[in-house]
Amino acid sequence: MPARIHEPDDATIAAAAARLAEGGLVALPTETVYGLGADARSDAAAAGIYAAKGRPAGNPLIVHVAAGAPPTAWVRSWTPQAARLADAFWPGPLTLVLAASEHASTTVRAGGDTVALRCPDHPVAQRLLAAFGSGIAAPSANRSGSISPTTAAAVATELAGAPGELMVIDGGPCPVGIESTIVDVSGPAPRLLRPGTITAEDVAACLGTPLEAAGAGSPAHPGSAPRHYAPGTPLVLAAPDELASAVAGAHATREPFVVLARAWPAGVPSTGGTLLELPGTLPELARDIYRLLREADGAGAARIVCELPEGSGIGMALRDRLTRAATPAG
Ligand code: AMP
Ligand code: MG
Secondary structure: OOOEEEOOOHHHHHHHHHHHHOOOOEEEOOOOOOEEEEEOOOHHHHHHHHHHHOOOOOOOOEEEOOOOOOOHHHEOOOOHHHHHHHHHHOOOOEEEEEEEOOOOOOOOOOOOOEEEEEOOOOHHHHHHHHHHOOOEEOOEOOOOOEOOOOOHHHHHHHOOOOOOOOEEEOOOOOOOOOOOEEEEOOOOOOEEEEOOOOOHHHHHHHHOOOOEEOOOOOOOOHHHOOOOOEOOOOEEEEOHHHHHHHHHHHHHOOOOEEEEEOOOOOOOOOOOEEEEEOOOOHHHHHHHHHHHHHHHHOOOOOEEEEEOOOOOOHHHHHHHHHHHHHOOOO
16 A cells, blocks of 8 residues: 655644554654654554564664653663753754663664664654654664655655555655764763764764764664665766766766766766756755655666765765665675
């Protein structure tokens, strides 16, 4: 049965909260990407997320919480570092990993003893959280490994094969556009598990201590898989000074190709190629990158050539996503 897109009116929010309370799934907008939500206290409800996404078991889910009071029920201790980061960045695209209480279902935690918490900065997500009255476990609303959806229509395409009729709440295009920064504050030193638009430098400045990079001892998570966020069409990445030769290489194959770049490289013939223009600033690029990758993937081309952004901060987060998207399958 197909996914069905609903306007975010009060009747939709009430129906979505009721569906969550029954153990069902609801796709909801957040400022980062669309999430596939379920009652975070329920093993059975969370199991539905893994089934619908084809997500490997053992990869835990982020629990979304309402704005306002600290989410103390979900953790063994709401630590000073967590309080400081939440004060600075919530609601917003920062996920905190903490020692878990029994409140989060074992399935949400993938059997581990930590829980990932985030307070989303999106009015529709917050209305649903308030109506539901508890935490909503929600990974990105795509099939496991593929491109995260940043529109309701992209969710409907991704999860068309989900069992039952999936309720998708339309909150418009996601303004941040890539997944949240994840910081593990459960141990002695804070660790960056996934870069995002709130940068490691922002987090370190707030805490007054540098972040450790996620290393060998980190829990496995799908965002850390070498191939992730990937289109079906082969993707070739090029730094700005390598773009001309990468596009010339694609042209030489005589097969149709798409170029994702700020501009067509000077002096390179464009026969067989289509330019999808990338915006100039890093926040705009984060907002648009998954939509443009999806559009490029749907163009029926033999390959996609994408210009890599430079710089630290959001540039690093974007290179992380694009590098994983370009990793060949298998
Ligand atoms: P997604 O929302 O699809 O981007 O997936 C959520 C991300 O958060 C995945 O990479 C998870 O593995 C990660 N995550 C969720 N819970 C935890 C946890 N307890 N410890 C570490 N990472 C987590
Ligand atoms: Mg995901």
